[in-house]
Amino acid sequence: MALSVQTLIEKIEITNLTPDLDTSKTVIENGYVSDLLSDVMGSAQENQIWITIMRHLNTIAVASMTGIPVIIFAKDIIPEQSVINKAREEGIILLTSPLTVFELAGKIYSLLKV
Amino acid sequence: MAEYIKVNPMYQDRIEEVFQTNINPEIVLEFEIHENDFVNSGKGSAELKVTIKRLGVDPAIMRKVAVAAYEAEINITAHSRGGVMTSNIFPDYVHIVFQDRGPGIEDLSKAMTPGFSTATDLVREMGFGAGLGLPNIERNSDIMKLDSAKNESTKLDVIIFFH
Ligand SMILES: Nc1ncnc2c1ncn2[C@@H]1O[C@H](COP(=O)(O)OP(=O)(O)OP(=O)(O)O)[C@@H](O)[C@H]1O
Numbered sequence A: 001m002a003l004s005v006q007t008l009i010e011k012i013e014i015t016n017l018t019p020d021l022d023t024s025k026t027v028i029e030n031g032y033v034s035d036l037l038s039d040v041m042g043s044a045q046e047n048q049i050w051i052t053i054m055r056h057l058n059t060i061a062v063a064s065m066t067g068i069p070v071i072i073f074a075k076d077i078i079p080e081q082s083v084i085n086k087a088r089e090e091g092i093i094l095l096t097s098p099l100t101v102f103e104l105a106g107k108i109y110s111l112l113k114v
Numbered sequence B: 001m002a003e004y005i006k007v008n009p010m011y012q013d014r015i016e017e018v019f020q021t022n023i024n025p026e027i028v029l030e031f032e033i034h035e036n037d038f039v040n041s042g043k044g045s046a047e048l049k050v051t052i053k054r055l056g057v058d059p060a061i062m063r064k065v066a067v068a069a070y071e072a073e074i075n076i077t078a079h080s081r082g083g084v085m086t087s088n089i090f091p092d093y094v095h096i097v098f099q100d101r102g103p104g105i106e107d108l109s110k111a112m113t114p115g116f117s118t119a120t121d122l123v124r125e126m127g128f129g130a131g132l133g134l135p136n137i138e139r140n141s142d143i144m145k146l147d148s149a150k151n152e153s154t155k156l157d158v159i160i161f162f163h
């Protein structure tokens, strides 16, 4: 099943860090979990949400190069403002949640796979 | 100098042509890459991505170029004393040359092995150091040529066709 980012925000404890980007048009069909950036570039796909705790500027570059439309940070992680600004510039939605990577992956998986 | 080369068999007959030095690209983009500068590293790849997007290159090909170029740029930032990235754009392919200032790679086949990494703690903190960058470059390029040796500079050629 495909899900809009907006639906995801409504169903899970999520704060949107880039509220000026349109979350209803961005649709995900799958997800990828990794904190190793080259692993993400080797394996993640365009239609996936990326779950990570890696908050550096490089994370945005990796999403941009790979075509990942949305990144969700676990454990309430919030990147620096400059990183958020870069994401907005690139049109990449940034979300954060108090849940752990495990819990987020489980919840998003069950929303997508039922 | 040792050499590692990989060629997509589909483009075997184009090798001589793409390594000729007397051909003129339509567009040349040059970027300086600095050691340990993870803030600016990637700008060359971003600019290249935008440029070929404007030329109407297929998004799937654009993604291959972006990933291969970014991995190579990060490698110069993470593992070398800095260098230069030159993107030569031709009508049906891009030839990117990454030339650094050493210290070189001692064992190319080891470096190409997934999981092999000599990344420092700083590089790992930045999220790199999985030992997957060179394998990613190989997978995303049609022709990849790596020339290096211990205490020498490293030169990487990445060629990706648009069709
Ligand atoms: N330009 C370079 N100069 C010197 N050594 C290099 C260079 N590029 C790669 N290497 C060596 O090859 C190894 C493997 O490179 P590769 O890109 O596959 O992995 P990595 O950079 O260590 O980690 P990752 O790319 O997954 O973040 C590096 O750890 C380093 O030892």
Ligand SMILES: [Mg+2]
Pocket (backbone or CB within 6 Å): A038, B071, B074, B075, B128, B129, B132, B133, B134
């Ligand atoms: Mg690398």
